[in-house]
Amino acid sequence: MADIQGNPKQQLVAEFHNFAAAGDKTKLTTLLSHSPSLINETAKNGWTALMYAARNGQFEIVQTLLEKGCDKSLINKSNQTALDIAKFWGYKNIATLLTNVKYGQKPFFLSSETGDHDNFFCRTFLDRKSEKRVDSKWLDIKQKQPNTVYILFSNLSPLAISDDGHDSPQYPKVKLCRFCYKDVKEYLEQTEAVTLIFLGLELQGKDNLLPNGKDANEDEDNSLVAWFALSIEAPAAESFIQKHKGCHFLQPPMPALLQLSENEAGVVAQARSVLAWDHRYRFCPTCGSGTKLEDGGYRKTCLKGDCPSHQGIHNTCYPRVDPVVIMQVIHPGGNHCLLGRKKRFPPGMFSCLAGFVEPGETIENAVRREVEEESGVKVGHVRYVSCQPWPMPSSLMIGCIAAAVSTEIKVDNIEIEDARWFSREQVVEVLNKRNQSAFFVPPHQAIAHQLIKHWIGMNASL
Numbered sequence: 103m104a105d106i107q108g109n110p111k112q113q114l115v116a117e118f119h120n121f122a123a124a125g126d127k128t129k130l131t132t133l134l135s136h137s138p139s140l141i142n143e144t145a146k147n148g149w150t151a152l153m154y155a156a157r158n159g160q161f162e163i164v165q166t167l168l169e170k171g172c173d174k175s176l177i178n179k180s181n182q183t184a185l186d187i188a189k190f191w192g193y194k195n196i197a198t199l200l201t202n203v204k205y206g207q208k209p210f211f212l213s214s215e216t217g218d219h220d221n222f223f224c225r226t227f228l229d230r231k232s233e234k235r236v237d238s239k240w241l242d243i244k245q246k247q248p249n250t251v252y253i254l255f256s257n258l259s260p261l262a263i264s265d266d267g268h269d270s271p272q273y274p275k276v277k278l279c280r281f282c283y284k285d286v287k288e289y290l291e292q293t294e295a296v297t298l299i300f301l302g303l304e305l306q307g308k309d310n311l312l313p314n315g316k317d318a319n320e321d322e323d324n325s326l327v328a329w330f331a332l333s334i335e336a337p338a339a340e341s342f343i344q345k346h347k348g349c350h351f352l353q354p355p356m357p358a359l360l361q362l363s364e365n366e367a368g369v370v371a372q373a374r375s376v377l378a379w380d381h382r383y384r385f386c387p388t389c390g391s392g393t394k395l396e397d398g399g400y401r402k403t404c405l406k407g408d409c410p411s412h413q414g415i416h417n418t419c420y421p422r423v424d425p426v427v428i429m430q431v432i433h434p435g436g437n438h439c440l441l442g443r444k445k446r447f448p449p450g451m452f453s454c455l456a457g458f459v460e461p462g463e464t465i466e467n468a469v470r471r472e473v474e475e476e477s478g479v480k481v482g483h484v485r486y487v488s489c490q491p492w493p494m495p496s497s498l499m500i501g502c503i504a505a506a507v508s509t510e511i512k513v514d515n516i517e518i519e520d521a522r523w524f525s526r527e528q529v530v531e532v533l534n535k536r537n538q539s540a541f542f543v544p545p546h547q548a549i550a551h552q553l554i555k556h557w558i559g560m561n562a563s564l
Contacts, residue, residue: 115143122151122167125160134170141172148178156188156196161434164188164196165507174200195434199507221490221501222360222547226368228302228329235398241300244328245283245290251329252281253369256339258378258495259351260370262362276361278370279349289334299376300398301329301369331373331399333380355494360547367547371493376400378495379421386411387419422496427468428456429502430487430553431479433509433523439557440479440506441543442513442521452522452541454550456499469504477521478512481505487556490549501549503557530558 114133118140121130130151134140144150152172155163164184168174177183188196234240244250254261262276289296304327334342343349352358359370376399386393386404388411393402402419404411411418431440431454441452457472459465466484473481483505490499513521524541531537533555544550 115140115145118143119145119149119151119154122160122163123154123158125155125158125163127162127166130163131166138170141167141170142176144176144178148176148180150176150178150184152176152184153178153182153187156184156193156200157191159191159193159196161193161195161199161509164199168199194436198434198436198505220364221488221549221552222364223367223371223491223493224489225364226302226372227305227365228369228372229305230302230372231300232400235300235400240324241398243324244300245298245330247324247328248282248284249327250283251327252283252286252332253278253329253373254281254286254339254342255331255333255373255377256336256351258333258374258381259353259355259358260374261339261343261349262352263349275363276352276358277363278366279346286332289332289338292338295335295338297333297377297380297395298399299331299333299373299380300400301331301373303328329369331377333377357545359493360545368491371491374493375423375491375496376421378493382495383419383422393419424497425459425465426456426492426497426499427459427465427472427502428454428499428549428553429469429473429481429484429504430454430550430557431473431477431481431504431506432557434506437526438523439526439529439554440473440477440511440521441524441541441554442477442518444517445519450541451543452520452524453544453548454553455518455521456550457517459500465500465502469502473504473506476514476518478508478510479506479521480508482507487553488549492549499549501553503553526558529554533558 114137118130118133118137121133140151142150150172152164152167152174153176155167174184182190185197185200188194188200261279263279265275265277283290290298306326339351343351352361355374359367359374362370380395380399380402383402384393385391386402386406386409389404389406389409391404391406391409393404395401396403400421433439440455442455443452447453455473455476457468457476459468460471463471465486469484470481473479481504485503487501487503489501491497492499509523511521511523513519528537528540529543532540532542543554546552
């Protein structure tokens with residue numbers, strides 16, 4: 103420990119070092135405010151306050167000293183820097199901080215590369231064929247072909263049937279009801295009461311090439327199977343299911359949609375998001391007049407001929423997607439993660455923190471802002487992992503891993519009612535369902551679950 107003998111200056115330095123070693127942030131900052139020159143003063147052995155804090159694992163003291171501008175490159179009489187000391191005593195969180203003062207380097211627990219992730223609602227077997235949306239004649243032909251597939255919605259819920267071959271007590275599997283043109287012809291003729299969305303063409307194999315080398319998806323002879331989503335109003339929907347026994351509209355949307363196969367979930371995510379946009383935005387955002395759907399259901403135009411929205415494209419209404427950051431926040435030490443719970447969560451459920459990206463904001467800054475607003479924890483480095491469409495009604499969940507640079511939790515009590523640091527061992531037990539009395543996390547179909555698993559997998563050796 104620092105030498106406490108000698109002149110008053112040496113005693114003051116010793117006192118400052120003792121506060122650093124003990125982790126007394128209040129006394130250290132008070133003393134430093136009166137005597138700023140103490141920050142890089144050394145004891146007889148060449149040790150600085152930063153070194154004593156690193157030796158004793160005082161993360162917040164190290165952080166404070168660095169923020170105050172201390173010199174982390176100084177060496178003691180044993181030729182050690184504060185970083186050398188932190189590494190020797192195994193304080194990985196402090197070692198990370200000392201090598202990442204301005205977030206220029208990745209923390210040690212973010213060193214693994216990002217791989218491919220196939221999240222629920224992401225997979226699809228359709229080519230959207232967006233260039234065909236403006237071809238009304240082609241769309242009309244595809245609507246009437248006998249092999250064309252229609253999936254029905256009412257109040258944003260898809261019509262499905264139980265898949266008895268895959269039932270399970272926990273998540274009974276269901277599959278979409280698929281209909282042909284003759285099944286829905288009478289509804290297509292009622293243009294005022296229905297909404298029709300072109301979803302795409304079925305992909306024709308892995309490389310989509312015919313023996314002659316042509317792209318099968320060009321559909322030159324109109325032979326490829328087209329998919330449409332058709333939304334009908336409640337009275338018509340009730341009448342329809344009376345004619346098709348065994349079919350039912352999936353309610354409520356969550357967790358009902360999680361019962362679908364991954365392929366069909368991707369199609370529903372596309373269809374439901376567009377239908378939700380059409381349902382919520384019935385009027386022109388420029389003049390308030392009525393609108394009509396065009397481009398296969400992906401564009402709305404104002405019915406008023408002299409509306410300014412007809413000039414250029416800046417006021418034309420297209421389906422909206424709301425970007426949301428969702429983040430697995432990692433403790434500076436790397437072996438704990440931050441999970442929170444909202445008031446509306448089922449009792450015992452904790453999940454990753456999340457929030458909407460604001461206009462003019464980067465993904466990284468949105469992560470930092472949301473985490474601090476909801477939990478009081480400050481975040482440094484942010485790394486993108488994967489994303490997931492979330493059709494409730496139309497969000498894009500942008501999944502990230504975020505490195506915390508502080509540990510004190512202060513929940514906002516508005517969106518978050520509780521937040522805690524959970525150890526790797528606790529999380530592994532929950533994922534493996536070894537501790538039924540502990541907290542639980544969202545199901546595997548949610549990106550929050552996959553982010554948690556990603557963190558567990560990328561640091562398995564720690």
